[in-house]
Amino acid sequence: MNRSYFSPAAYLSLLLAVLLGSACRSATADEAALSGLVFSDGAHLEQQRAKFTAGDAAVVSLVEQLEAEADQLLNAAPYSVVHKAQTPPSGDKHDYMSQGPYWWPDTTKSNGLPYIRRDGEVNPERATLTDHREMGELMNASETLSHAYYYTGQEKYAQKAAELLEIWFLADSTRMNPHLEFGQAIPGRTEGRGIGIIETRYLGKITDAVALIRASDAWNPELESGMQEWMGDYLNWLLTSEKGKNESVHPNNHGTWYDVQAATLALFTGQDSLARSMLENAKESRMDEDLEANGAQPKELARTLSFNYSTMNLFGMFTLARIGEMVGVDLWHYDTPNGANLKKALDYLLPAALGQSEWPHKQIKPIKPEELIPHLGIASKVYDPAYAATAQQLLKQYPEKAGSALHWPM
Template sequence: MRFIYKFCLFSLIVTTIPLLATEAKAKKIRPESPLRVFILKAELLAKTKQEISENKAAVLPAAKSLRGAADKVVAGPLYSVVNKEFLPPSGDKHDYMSMGTYWWPNPNTANGLPYVRRDGQANPEIKLLKNDKDLDNMIKGVENTALAYYFFEDEKYAEKAGQLLRTWFLEEDTRMNPNLNFGQAIPGVSSGRGIGIIDAHKFPVLIDAIGLLQTSPNWTEEDQRGIENWFTQYLKWLQENSNGRDAAREKNNHGTWYDVQTASIALFVNKTSLAENILESAFKKRLAMQIKPDGSQPYELSRTLSWTYSIMNLNAFFALASLAENVNLDWWNYKTPNGRSIRQALDYLLPYALGEKVWEKEQIKNLDSSALYPLLRQAACEFPDANYAQLADQVVDKKC
């Protein structure tokens, strides 16, 4: 069911990709739009909304799925960073706190400290700290209700999205402090790490969702100023705190997602020059470091979940390319002199998703070929000379 839901939701947003592909521009420059979205495409959202209003059969199942998901959010709880059983080292319950996913009690010491790493094996103790799960649920809830508000123009969805955002970011008793000082802590080793910034890698999704609420009376100018101020402070922390600087230096998906966060937030808080500087320098640096000429991603292939992390990192590269369109940079078609490109990275993974090749790198959990589907659908729009839309359907057929 989880796959079917994700498939339907994404299908709703990309239904008009074949149409848009035929209108592809030579340069990736975004048209002016009243929507402040930076990864999503406003023109694609508008076309999909029109098809929903016309009851086009192609979009109705996905629209129904989205409405059902949004209705569950409306009936569901609010989330706050203060709802946790343990206080962070600061003693301030408003500070976000999580534990390193793959770290376990040390079998060679009486007290289990310091914890030791088992890559790819999640320690169930992480569930004792609810902040990471609540953060994910909050973002997913805002995304679903904001999309539902935009597509269906029902204020109940914007009202719930506003409540979720105010509770997590703005209200004095429940707000999160704008830092991740204590993200992905390791008992006996560290109270928080730069790697912990990955916990907020969906903030760019949240920022686009906020952009869909701009016309609602349930999201006021005061709310917008408050959330922009929060993200301004968080961006400053990302750039100046030692955890942020550590994340920026990471050579794998952690570093790529750090760049996605900082660029997206810079655009959101109207620091366009900063966003352009990040997107200009980061993409080329990451591409040269992380993707080989054959399209493989060596830092992700070294993991015990090599397929999973290869796709996660490629998602970040796609997000960077989408963000770059906002500052008139075309990273979709950029290729280094020796052939490194994000398209090559996608093509490297494709035969494994289609079952044409056997994935021989370590993958200690089942290989989910459907995880490549959203990337293929997006590629169908960005590279209209290829048959990525048909290949995406083949990946879905193989999964089903």
């Protein structure tokens, strides 16, 4: 494997963890873990855990629900790329493969090939390739289990999370090779595309899970070394492969989420300067390019699910801004040359989300206002506490999203 992106800083962090041993299983270890979380607000987690310990009824209820979900995962079968029935073009089942969601057989052709695009309409045939679903389930399970461990301290949750991560990423018989050469293939057209990289956009849930269970008895130097190596190899592929390079210059949500992944993995492997450089570049390559003066995102508005994609891309930008905080780059208060910024982009979406006006752009399915709850929680801390009240308003309409309050201020 290519080890060039497993940096000296990462090795030093691992060595310190080994030397400190059980001494690291303390509040100090928690603080170090919390400061680098990508898909949760670390300071908020700390506050919520204190409330849970003190018996705050609302937080206790949320943690009990989290525990119930985590308990269901304790007996979950492991996830792996080798479970799929199909074999990738490489002949190696350890290679991830998926099919582009919006591509369908051409009914004017006897064999349906090459497939044709129907934007926003998911071909159910895609589900026959199970890697995408299993990886998504792994990411969500890792998040649930690691947070359950953080809030309750119960080792069983950390143990299960570590087991799932080892099977997907490290075990010789089940591991995924660290690349996406065969992501989002199109029958009759291509065996894989760079835009398949969007399917790993939540890898930060995995690095967050590792951060949260490092203080547990379930984690050890061998697992740490293996995860550092795998993430380093995948980062190397993102940065150097043809598909990775193509995705890095993609002009819409694909480019945004490429940056999220690469910056996250750079931080995970101890390469803060690389992450910092990417975040500085994002001002021009993402925000300047993607935002109109009023906060609209024209590249996402061109889609048939324009609200969904605007919400998705904005969450990617919010995530970049959160990572920027970790390396001293302020995207929260950056104004583009046309006067746009992240706050305006959020405000542009709110009237439709709150039912105050119709969404004026193409949307072939109902909008999902609840997807803005994390954005609002984050904005309540960065911009204006009033956003928390808006988040609460949506939570009343979508109580199934109540668990968001364990991740974000609101």
